[in-house]
Structure formats: structure tokens, C-alpha cells
Amino acid sequence: MKKAVIGLNIKYFTRAVVFGILQFICLFLPYVNIEGSKHNFFHMTSMLIHTEGGSKLNVVVYGTIVFTILSFGFVVVNLISKSKVKVQIWQCLQAINTVAITVLLFSTKTIVEKAGLARGFLNKDLGLGYYGGFIFAFLTLIFVMKLNETNTGYIVLTIMGIIWMFPILWILLTALRAEQGYYVGYFFPKGLTLSNFTKLFAKDSVIPFGKWWVNTFIVAICGCVLNTLIILATSFTLSRTRFAGRKAFMNVLMIIGLFPGFMSLIAVYNILKGIGLNQSLVALIIVSAAGAAMGYHVSKGFFDTIPRAVDEAAIIDGASRLQIFTHITLPLSKSIIVYTALVNFLAAWSDYIFPSMLFGDKQSSYTVAVGLYWLTDFRRIDRYYTQFAAGAVIVAIPIVILFIWLQKFYVEGLSGSVKG
Amino acid sequence: MIKDIYTKLSYVVWGLLNIIHGQIVKGLIFLSLEISYILFMIISGARNLAQLITLGDKLQGMNFNEEIGIYEMTAGDNSMLILLYGVITIVISCVVISIGLFSVSSGKAARDRALAGKHNNNFLEDVRSLSNNNIRFLLLSVPVVGLIVFTVMPLLYMILMAFTNYDQNHQPPGNLFDWVGIKNFITLLSTGDRLASTFWPVLGWTLVWGFAATFTCYFGGMILAMIINSKGIRFKKFWRTIFVFTMAIPGFISLRVVATMLGEKGIFNVLLQQWGFTNAALPFLSNATWARFSVIIVNFWIGVPVTMLMVSGILMNIPGELYEAARIDGAGPVTMFRKITFPYMWFVTTPYLISNLISNFNNFNTIYFLTAGEPHTLDYYKGAGKTDLLVTWLYKLTKDSNDFNLAATIGIIIFVISAIFTLISFSRSNSLKNEEGFS
Numbered sequence: 089m090k091k092a093v094i095g096l097n098i099k100y101f102t103r104a105v106v107f108g109i110l111q112f113i114c115l116f117l118p119y120v121n122i123e124g125s126k127h128n129f130f131h132m133t134s135m136l137i138h139t140e141g142g143s144k145l146n147v148v149v150y151g152t153i154v155f156t157i158l159s160f161g162f163v164v165v166n167l168i169s170k171s172k173v174k175v176q177i178w179q180c181l182q183a184i185n186t187v188a189i190t191v192l193l194f195s196t197k198t199i200v201e202k203a204g205l206a207r208g209f210l211n212k213d214l215g216l217g218y219y220g221g222f223i224f225a226f227l228t229l230i231f232v233m234k235l236n237e238t239n240t241g242y243i244v245l246t247i248m249g250i251i252w253m254f255p256i257l258w259i260l261l262t263a264l265r266a267e268q269g270y271y272v273g274y275f276f277p278k279g280l281t282l283s284n285f286t287k288l289f290a291k292d293s294v295i296p297f298g299k300w301w302v303n304t305f306i307v308a309i310c311g312c313v314l315n316t317l318i319i320l321a322t323s324f325t326l327s328r329t330r331f332a333g334r335k336a337f338m339n340v341l342m343i344i345g346l347f348p349g350f351m352s353l354i355a356v357y358n359i360l361k362g363i364g365l366n367q368s369l370v371a372l373i374i375v376s377a378a379g380a381a382m383g384y385h386v387s388k389g390f391f392d393t394i395p396r397a398v399d400e401a402a403i404i405d406g407a408s409r410l411q412i413f414t415h416i417t418l419p420l421s422k423s424i425i426v427y428t429a430l431v432n433f434l435a436a437w438s439d440y441i442f443p444s445m446l447f448g449d450k451q452s453s454y455t456v457a458v459g460l461y462w463l464t465d466f467r468r469i470d471r472y473y474t475q476f477a478a479g480a481v482i483v484a485i486p487i488v489i490l491f492i493w494l495q496k497f498y499v500e501g502l503s504g505s506v507k508g
Numbered sequence: 509m510i511k512d513i514y515t516k517l518s519y520v521v522w523g524l525l526n527i528i529h530g531q532i533v534k535g536l537i538f539l540s541l542e543i544s545y546i547l548f549m550i551i552s553g554a555r556n557l558a559q560l561i562t563l564g565d566k567l568q569g570m571n572f573n574e575e576i577g578i579y580e581m582t583a584g585d586n587s588m589l590i591l592l593y594g595v596i597t598i599v600i601s602c603v604v605i606s607i608g609l610f611s612v613s614s615g616k617a618a619r620d621r622a623l624a625g626k627h628n629n630n631f632l633e634d635v636r637s638l639s640n641n642n643i644r645f646l647l648l649s650v651p652v653v654g655l656i657v658f659t660v661m662p663l664l665y666m667i668l669m670a671f672t673n674y675d676q677n678h679q680p681p682g683n684l685f686d687w688v689g690i691k692n693f694i695t696l697l698s699t700g701d702r703l704a705s706t707f708w709p710v711l712g713w714t715l716v717w718g719f720a721a722t723f724t725c726y727f728g729g730m731i732l733a734m735i736i737n738s739k740g741i742r743f744k745k746f747w748r749t750i751f752v753f754t755m756a757i758p759g760f761i762s763l764r765v766v767a768t769m770l771g772e773k774g775i776f777n778v779l780l781q782q783w784g785f786t787n788a789a790l791p792f793l794s795n796a797t798w799a800r801f802s803v804i805i806v807n808f809w810i811g812v813p814v815t816m817l818m819v820s821g822i823l824m825n826i827p828g829e830l831y832e833a834a835r836i837d838g839a840g841p842v843t844m845f846r847k848i849t850f851p852y853m854w855f856v857t858t859p860y861l862i863s864n865l866i867s868n869f870n871n872f873n874t875i876y877f878l879t880a881g882e883p884h885t886l887d888y889y890k891g892a893g894k895t896d897l898l899v900t901w902l903y904k905l906t907k908d909s910n911d912f913n914l915a916a917t918i919g920i921i922i923f924v925i926s927a928i929f930t931l932i933s934f935s936r937s938n939s940l941k942n943e944e945g946f947s
Contacts, residue, residue: 094784110880191571194783241738245747248751252750252754252809253750253753256753259770270768271773273782275779304900318651321647321651322647325644325647325648328641337648344659344663346923346926346927346930347663347922348899348902349870350903350917351902354662355592355665355666366590374658377654378658378659378660381655382659401629411639413647434758438758438759438761441903455760458763460761460762461877482764484758487756488753488756490526491754491756499821503818
């Protein structure tokens with residue numbers, strides 16, 4: 089007879105128990121196959137204890153065993169009498185042993201080889217007991233969480249979160265790494281240093297990173313101001329006024345937008361050369377401002393949602409169109425202004441093609457995107473990899489802060505662009 | 509009668525009607541514009557246009573100079589500059605002629621107002637009207653000039669280039685190039701030629717990439733957003749921030765970093781060997797098939813957070829009663845996703861999906877920073893690699909091998925593909941507008 093317990097979703101109980109028992113049984117099945125002989129978890133433990141100077145990771149094996157047994161204990165306890173608290177403890181233990189057995193997937197090779205038990209160990213040598221335990225651990229965890237009415241989404245989020253943060257962690261660690269070079273055979277650096285950062289800004293540095301950063305900052309600020317003004321002016325005109333050729337103008341913009349953007353850059357480059365502006369930052373700013381009007385959609389979509397009655401009332405009160413734009417529409421559109429400015433500010437930091445074409449080999453004019461790409465060329469990567477990483481971190485940190493700070497506006501603009 | 513003659517004359521003498529009807533400054537501006545245009549055409553414009561027909565015929569060469577007694581370099585025609593000047597002349601002509609037409613209509617309006625006994629704006633009043641009724645001239649002039657000079661004109665120049673033989677064997681100033689009609693299109697689109705046997709596989713991969721990149725990110729982001737927004741997940745902001753991190757870091761940085769991580773001696777290979785998953789380094793970016801999967805997966809890593817943020821906003825708009833009703837009817841989470849969440853999302857995001865698809869066909873950054881189109885293959889026209897999209901190939905053709913005609917041809921083909929998908933999107937959204945929408 090099933091008894092209802094408050095806070096538990098009892099229909100998952102049987103499955104959780106079955107998988108819990110199966111996982112426990114897997115402890116007795118072969119964990120690794122070493123040179124044809126199979127060892128289960130307990131046998132492995134005794135071998136590890138008896139070898140000298142094994143890896144510190146041996147703890148994981150012991151931990152897996154201990155916590156699997158403990159959570160099996162709570163299977164039994166809960167079979168006898170269920171309660172919310174007991175299931176919660178079971179869930180905790182199950183989570184720990186699931187993590188432990190997952191870590192084993194990545195560390196068994198080290199454990200076995202450090203203990204001198206095998207050479208050239210591969211994960212395909214892991215035994216049935218291991219894989220069974222691995223799968224049943226996750227299944228048990230899922231059903232215990234369901235039983236406990238915890239959202240199983242945590243499992244997915246944790247795994248995805250680790251994968252998503254992995255490259256970011258790597259670049260941070262590389263930036264702080266004392267050992268130079270691209271190829272290192274380990275993840276965590278042996279020594280930490282800040283010299284990669286200071287080298288970038290040193291006076292005698294080969295890499296004029298400070299200059300690059302200032303260049304990009306200038307371009308980003310100018311581009312942000314000019315492009316935002318142009319986009320807002322264009323979208324205001326297209327949204328709030330009606331004139332002959334308005335539709336045609338929008339269609340022309342759309343058609344131009346369908347051509348790959350940098351197809352015309354060669355010609356632009358020739359034109360700039362003609363007026364003597366090649367290899368200068370001014371050219372970069374002008375060209376990006378000249379094309380800014382193409383990005384009018386999002387803010388036009390936003391302006392369209394402001395009731396026309398507001399404008400009409402203002403006109404009756406004697407306001408000119410320009411006054412409506414500056415005194416009514418713009419103050420109502422804070423979020424879209426921030427969005428436009430943010431997007432244009434960020435664009436300058438990752439724009440690569442045109443600057444690289446424009447500046448050629450004039451390194452002192454490079455923006456960070458061109459400069460850092462230049463550093464990862466195969467001829468330089470080994471020498472400058474840690475400094476490249478430091479540069480990447482320096483560029484990324486302010487942007488990440490800015491982005492997270494203004495995330496709200498970004499999301500508004502983004503979902504506006506979908507609806508509009 | 510005499511007034512009619514003035515009207516007809518104003519087609520030739522721009523601004524005439526304005527001058528007669530009291531708008532003297534405005535009329536003079538039109539007139540001076542016309543005069544300077546005619547002067548420009550006489551001085552260089554006409555020659556520019558005439559040379560456009562042949563694209564130059566005088567080859568640069570060495571001539572024996574009898575006076576000094578040595579061979580001298582004589583400058584020949586530079587086809588590239590001829591084409592560029594020709595395009596500039598055409599664009600200037602178009603702009604000036606449309607201003608001329610505008611002057612005629614403005615003159616007619618001034619005439620009609622004068623005949624009806626109404627007041628015609630003088631110049632100062634015209635300037636003042638820029639901030640009011642004619643605000644479009646004030647606000648749009650800068651964007652329009654910018655677009656014409658730095659987008660329309662260069663684009664026209666490149667489009668024309670698709671019909672020439674401006675390739676590596678016809679490089680000015682040493683050589684001339686000439687019009688060849690649609691020969692480039694035929695070479696690319698036919699079969700058998702080496703170029704064609706590069707073009708079709710690259711186009712195929714571009715399409716596969718576009719769909720794979722768009723839909724993996726779309727569904728991945730949707731599922732992630734649904735998990736984060738579902739009931740019982742705590743610290744929603746924390747989880748969202750983790751994923752937003754990858755999005756906030758400028759694309760070229762994360763892509764370059766991941767590219768170095770995926771290299772033969774990169775950290776992924778190091779760790780996979782340390783962890784015992786493999787003996788030898790995996791060819792993440794050096795084997796064609798591996799590289800193709802790698803770029804799609806890395807793009808997933810970069811693209812999912814964007815979709816996640818976007819979808820989060822839309823998910824909150826779905827009326828909660830729908831789920832409530834479904835729950836009462838005994839629907840499980842899968843059914844609810846299939847019958848409520850997904851149809852709603854699909855309805856709202858179709859235009860976004862299509863524009864995203866187009867931008868993925870043109871996703872230069874991901875491919876270029878990650879693989880630069882590599883691995884190379886001998887089957888392809890030189891320079892092109894197995895992960896090259898049409899855009900990256902276009903870029904390489906201009907940058908590395910100077911085959912500008914091919915690059916321009918590919919650009920036009922990309923335009924056609926994008927246009928087709930845009931038309932599909934338009935016809936869809938038009939058909940939807942007539943409905944009452946999702947309810």
C-alpha cells in the first residue's frame with residue numbers, strides 16, 4: 089500500500105529505488121580491465137592502497153565507493169519508512185556519488201597509470217561495472233530529484249554551465265600562466281604571474297597593445313555616438329513622417345542589405361585611397377557611420393509603437409517635428425537608445441575584416457581585433473600565446489561588465505527585433 | 509501661354525520657375541548645380557563614360573625614347589580606375605538628374621501656389637521648414653550621402669566587376685581588363701570546370717551550415733531558456749549570467765581562443781589524451797568532416813546564449829492560462845511543449861529564423877576565425893578549403909588571389925540566395941498578417 093508523504097512525488101519512488109540498487113550492484117562488477125584481468129571497485133581499492141606513491145585522485149575512487157554505499161543505505165532506509173528529510177539526504181548523497189563517478193571517467197587513466205598498474209590505459213578499458221554504475225547513477229539521481237520534487241533541470245544546467253565556462257576559464261588561466269608557450273600538457277598552470285599583462289604595456293614591448301586598445305576605444309566611442317545618432321535620425325524619419333519615396337527608400341536599404349557587406353570594401357578601400365584616408369582611424373569611423381543607417385529596423389520598430397496621438401498633440405501645441413524628436417520621442421526611448429549605443433560600441437571591438445584590409449601592415453594603427461588575430465598567426469602563436477590571452481582578457485573584461493550591466497536593455501532590443 | 513513656355517523651359521534651365529515665382533535663392537542653387545554638372549561632364553565626366561565602354565585600350569609598355577636613348581615606361585590605361593571613375597560619374601549623374609527632376613516639380617509647385625495667390629516660402633523660411641515639415645531632408649541627408657558614397661557606389665562598382673575579366677591575369681596597371689558579359693556566371697554555374705567543381709560543393713556546405721547552425725542554436729537556446737525559466741530553478745540570474753558570459757566576450761576573441769584550443773597540440777587534445785579518451789590527437793580542425801562538425805558545435809556554443817536571451821522574453825508572453833488548462837486536461841511537459849510552447853514560438857520567430865538563416869549563410873566571422881576555411885583540398889580551386897562558405901571564399905578570392913571578377917560574381921549569387929529566402933519570409937508574413945494571429 090502506498091502512503092502519500094507531503095512534498096514527495098511518490099510515483100517515482102520505485103524507479104529511484106530500482107536504479108539505486110542496480111548502481112550498488114555495479115560496484116561488484118568489473119571497474120577496469122587491465123591486461124585482460126578484470127577488477128571491480130573493491131579489488132581496485134585494495135590494489136591502490138597497497139601501491140606506494142599513487143595519485144591524489146585515488147580519493148575519488150574511495151569517495152565513489154563510500155558515497156554509493158551510503159546512498160544505497162538510504163535506499164534501504166527509505167524503503168523501510170519514507171520521509172521528506174530522508175529523501176533529501178538521499179538526494180544529496182546521490183548527487184555526490186554521481187559527481188564522483190563522473191570525475192572517474194576523466195581520472196581513471198591517471199589513477200591507474202600513477203599507481204603503476206597499467207600503461208597506455210584508455211577509457212574503452214573501463215569495465216561494465218563502471219559504465220553501468222555511471223548510467224544508473226544518473227538515472228537514480230534523476231528519479232530521486234523527481235521524487236523530491238526538485239527540478240531536474242539543474243543537472244542539465246550544471247553540465248552545460250561547465251562546458252560553457254571551460255574555454256573562458258582556460259583563457260583566464262593562460263593569461264595568468266607563468267610558463268610561456270602555446271603547447272603545455274596540462275590545464276592548470278604551474279606558476280601564476282601578472283607579467284603577461286605588464287609585458288603588453290611595457291614601453292619596449294614588440295606588441296603595441298596599449299596603442300591598439302586606445303585606437304579601438306576611440307573608434308568605438310566615435311562609432312557609438314555617430315552611428316547611434318544616424319540610426320535614431322533615420323528610424324525617426326522613417327517611422328514618424330510620411331513622404332513620397334519612403335517605402336522605396338526602405339526597399340532600397342533592404343536590397344543593399346542582402347549583398348554580403350564586405351563585397352564593396354575593395355571599392356571603398358580604393359575610394360579612401362583616392363581621398364588619402366587609407367590607413368587612418370578616421371576612415372574606419374566614417375565608413376562605419378556611412379553604413380549605419382542600414383541598421384534602422386530595431387529602433388524603427390520601437391518608434392512605431394509610440395502612439396501617434398502624442399505627436400499630434402504636440403503639433404497642436406506648436407511643436408516642430410525636430411522638437412518632437414528631441415523632446416518627446418527620444419526621452420521615451422531610453423532603452424532603445426542604450427541598445428543601439430551598446431551594439432555599436434561592441435561592434436567596433438570585434439570588427440575585423442575592414443580594419444585588417446585598411447591598415448595592412450601598419451601595426452600602430454591596428455585595432456585589438458586585427459592585432460590579436462595577428463598574434464595568433466602560426467608564426468607567432470608559440471611566442472605570444474600567453475600575451476594574446478592576457479590581451480583577450482583585457483579586452484573582454486570591460487565589455488563583459490558593460491554587457492551584464494546593460495543586459496536588460498539588450499534583451500528588450502533583441503526581443504523587439506524579433507517582433508518588429 | 510508664356511507661363512507654359514517657362515514650365516517647359518524649366519526642364520532645361522533648372523530653377524527657372526522658382527526664380528520667376530520669387531524663390532530666387534532656391535532657383536539659383538538649382539541653376540548653379542546644373543551648370544557645375546555640365547562643366548563636370550565637359551571636363552571629365554563624358555570621357556569617363558566613354559572609356560567605360562572599352563575599359564581602356566592603351567596597354568602600359570616600354571617605349572624607346574630617342575632623345576635620351578633609353579627605354580621608358582609609358583603609362584597605359586588603368587582599367588580599374590576607369591571603371592571606378594565611370595561608376596562615380598554614373599552615380600553623380602543619377603543624383604544630379606533626380607535633383608533636376610525635383611527642381612522641376614518644386615518649380616511647378618511654386619508656380620501653382622503663385623497662381624492661386626498663395627505665399628511662396630522664401631529661402632529663410634525654407635531653411636526653417638527643415639526642422640518641421642521637411643525634417644526628412646535634415647535627418648536623412650547625412651545617412652543618404654553616406655550610403656551613396658560608401659555603399660551604393662562601391663556596390664555598383666563590384667557588381668559591374670562581375671561582368672569583366674578582372675582576375676589575376678588581368679591586373680591593372682600592367683594589364684587591361686575588359687567586359688566579358690555573363691561568362692563568369694557560366695563558368696561558375698556550369699559543370700566540369702575546376703571553378704564550378706569548387707563552387708557547387710562550397711554552395712552545398714554553405715546551405716548545410718546555414719540550416720545546421722540556425723536550427724541547432726534555435727532549439728538549443730529554446731530548451732535552455734525553458735529550463736532556466738521553469739518553476740523550481742533557483743538563482744535564475746546566476747545561470748543566465750553564466751551563459752551570457754560567452755555572448756558578452758567579443759566573438760573574435762572567443763573564436764580565436766577556441767580555435768587554438770582545438771589545434772593538434774591544443775588543450776582539448778591534451779586533455780582528451782590525459783583523460784584516456786584517445787591515444788592520438790583528434791583532427792578537430794584538420795580533417796574535413798571533423799572540422800565541419802567542430803564549427804557547427806562551436807557555433808552552437810556561441811549562438812545558444814543569444815537565442816536563450818531572446819526566447820526568454822517571448823516565453824514570458826505566452827499566456828499562463830494555456831498551460832493551466834493543459835495541465836488540467838492532463839497534458840505532460842512534452843505535450844505542452846509540442847502543442848503550446850513550440851507552435852507559439854514558431855509563429856512569433858519565423859521572420860527572425862529566416863533572417864538568422866541568411867546571416868548564417870554569410871557568417872564570415874565564425875568560419876574565418878575558427879578555421880579560415882581550412883582544411884585545404886586539392887579538389888578545389890586554389891585557396892578554397894572544405895569549411896569555406898561562399899563569403900569566406902569571396903574574401904579569399906579578393907585578398908589572396910586577386911580574382912575580383914569571381915568574387916563579385918559570388919557576391920551576386922549570395923545576393924540572389926538571400927533574396928529568395930527574404931521573399932519567402934515576406935510572403936509568409938504577409939499571409940500571416942491577414943489572419944488573426946496565434947490565439
